[in-house]
Amino acid sequence: MRTPSTARTRQLAALSALLTLTACGTEVRSVEVTAADPGSRMRTVAEAWKGTEALATMRRGFFPLGRFRTGLPQGGFRSSADNTAHLKGAYVATGKLPTTRPEARATWPDGTTRTAEPLTALQAVDLLGEGSNAPDGGHTLHVTAARLGTTEVATGRGQARVPAWLFTVEGYDTPFTYPAVAQPRFPDSPVAPLPPSPERDVAMTGGPDSVTLKGRTLTVGVSHGSCTGPSVVKALETDETVVLAASVLPRNPPRGPDEICNKALRLSHATVQLKRPVGDRVLLEAQQGTPVQQSLD
Structure with a gap:
């Protein structure tokens, strides 16, 4: 949790x-x-x-400047029920997801790199959304597939590019995104x-x-x-x-x-x-x- x-x-x-x-x-x-x-x-x-x-x-x-957040699909949520599920963190994997761990490395435009702790797709699913509540039998968002991509996160030395999981969520044509690296412990x-x-x-x-x-x-x-x-x-x-x-x-x-x-x-x-x-x-x-x-x- x-x-x-x-x-x-x-x-x-x-x-x-x-x-x-x-x-x-x-x-x-x-x-x-x-x-x-x-x-x-x-x-x-x-x-x-x-x-x-x-x-x-x-x-x-x-060390990012803020906690990681879920990148939402184009056009946002299709219903208020989906939005509520997102705020609760009610995501569940219903498809077979990759089990591999990505090469966890942050890269800045000047070529500087730093290593990070990788996340599997299943680990990242548990971090989707804004809330800390596990699915409780109510409305949930179903994650059916995942593939690797990249995203940017803010750091003190500027934007860093990190690997990201691009999730297919049932009912959406464009992916939900979450960094494939763990939030570091300071x-x-x-x-x-x-x-x-x-x-x-x-x-x-x-x-x-x-x-x-x-x-x-x-x-x-x-x-x-x-x-x-x-x-x-x-x-x-x-x-x-x-x-x-x-x-x-x-x-x-x-x-x-x-x-x-x-x-x-x-x-x-x-x-x-x-x-x-x-x-x-x-x-x-x-x-x-x-x-x-x-x-x-």
Whole structure:
């Protein structure tokens, strides 16, 4: 059974403090929301990772920026029932699938390669969809065949091409796609996370929801509460790492005196311009002190 990533779990825990504060108007009025100044923490994280074996492992390995997702067929789902099954992860192999393991290698446009752990087609079927629920007797998507192809995944040094399983699903003319490599397990961080603090969590979140790269531009998506404003991201660059700190600004204009905050999460995006492309440097997140994308439990 699939479980949420460590980073995502910790992020939601950090955000819960923010949501507690924004759940009702009376509590929010007593909180002074200010932008975080994470410079000291960013330097602490960069120094803790410097020269470590964990850093060496990250730099010589294959570590995507986000968890793998299923590539959907052209035109999307044919019915709401299929969409619901996908969200539950209710895929089942009903045809004979290849048993071979592909050559698991990630390749970048500059010719750099890294090895990865291969997945059989049957192993990849178990990872299709968005949910962690096994088929429960309800509506399922039937995988009848598979063949090898390729797909691209985002990493700190740009898009990497990896082998992928192209699945034939009953009722669809074009394939569903999933990487034929396992989501890697990240090394332990050499620095402890910051302890929970509602006052700080209002300003500094538990980590980016998403990170995309284009040249020297990093775009970071950050979740926050309904009574706070947009996000802002700062970056500390060293020769080995790029440490990101995501903060939430006060809302402008401020919340009205009779406006009640709800528990809805909002997503805003912020960009930061680096001095040079990330390259083989490691992207780290300031509050948790971990790589931006964590391994699955």
